[in-house]
Amino acid sequence: MTNPTSSIDTNINPDIQSIANRIKNGEATRIVVLTGAGISTGAGIPDFRSPITGLYDRLAPLGLPYPEAIFHINYFSHTPEPFYAIARARHPRNLKPTISHAFLALLAKKGLLHFLFTQNIDGLEQDAGVPSDKVLWAHGNWKSQHCYKCSAHYPDHLMKKAIMSGDVPYCLQSGCDGAVKPDVVFFGQSLPAEFEEKEKEVPDADLMFVLGTSLKVAPCSRLPGLVKGGTPRVLINMEKAGDIGNRGGDVCILGTCDEGVRKLADALGWRDELEGLWADAVAAKGHDEELESGPSLDECIEKLAAQMKDRMKVSDGHKRMLENHLGNKFANILAKGPASK
Known part of the structure; x- marks a missing residue:
């Protein structure tokens, strides 16, 4: 295991160390975090927009009118088959939290995480140990499902059967022929009402982390812009995103999210604690052998x-x-x- 002390002395960018010092000195006690698909790529979920490896490029053989159509409510309302065809491969039931998710849980454990906005629907933040009252799943999650037309609840065991087979589940209510949709927010649907309330707290942050997102999807993309001038914003992503890097206090750590949080953990002297927390979270996550043995995406x-x-x-x-x-x-x-x- 990497020695935290030697890493700080020889391998840490001064900007990263300055963020670590801010946290260690008690200057950052209200940390707001925004996460995107890049935080879960280490768990085996492809992001959306990376060339070749991203989901949208891989959907090309389907000849969709545009890649995002598979997650647009208007397209789903008349053609739900593509969504369910890939649902088994995208279902998060058997995915394990990454060390990036564990880093968020460690922030919460230390009382430093004020709030987490996630654009992901996999629920891995909660699996890693982030308290549910500290998370807003801006795009919903897979934990329940309803008819998109009449909003009737659909049984979990039947939903699992549909995901296993790749068939579209339809509403059980008499006279309704609506397709059942997991409680994830599609393009064309409104975000949870809680979003507008929680975004009002972003200006109160004394540090913001933005992990694994291109900042191209509104309204989450506007959150970093709400941070007060002079408050550091730290981007951990494969490439620069939004306007992060334009302010004097911004820090951009380019690379995978897992690499970035390990650098931060080394600078903070948290590496052993982080690795231990991650190991416990992975061990605690159960699995479903039927879904686990399914076809690849x-x-x-x-x-x-x-x-x-x-x-x-x-x-x-x-x-x-x-x-x-x-x-x-x-x-x-x-x-x-x-x-x-």
Whole structure:
């Protein structure tokens, strides 16, 4: 294991150390955090926008009208099949928290985490030990599900069956044919009402961490801009995002989230405690062997692409048959003359 002292002396960027000093000196006791998909890539969930490896690029074989359509409520309302085709591979039931999630739990354990806004739906923050009253799942999560039309609750065991099979579950209420949707916020839907209340507290932060997000999706993208001038904002991400880096107190730690939080933990002298907390969280997370043995995301996409191609062939076949039928009928009409119409 890395020796925290030697890391601080030789390998830590002074900007990172200045953030660590601020925390150790008690100058940062109200830390607000915003997280995105990049915090969970270490758990096996691809982010959305990375070229080639990101989810949106990998969805290309489906020929969607645009990549985000799979998570747009208007598209889901009439074509829910793509969402459920990849649901098994995206379901977080068997995913383990990353060391980045453990870092958030450690902040909470030390009484430093004021509040966490997460754009993720995997719930791994809670699995790592972040108290639920310290988290706002801005985009919802997988823990429950309802009919998107009438809002009737749908049983957990039937939802699991649908996820296992990749079939779309439909409402059980008489007279309703709505597709069931997990309680995640799709594009085109409103965020929880709590969001507007909690964002009012962002200006009170004395330090903000932004982890694993491109800051391209509103309204979460506006949160870093609410931090008061002079309050440090720390971005841990593969590339720069938003306007972080434009203020004097900003620090950008470029690379994976897991690499970034380990650097911070070394600077803080928390590395052993962090690793121990992470190990405990991973050990405590249960697993579901049925879901765990399921197909990969790419296999799910390939299967759906083949199904869509087959349906298109059937449609083309019907089209040719209809054209031939109409052509023959029109020829017969011409042969018999106008009076036979």
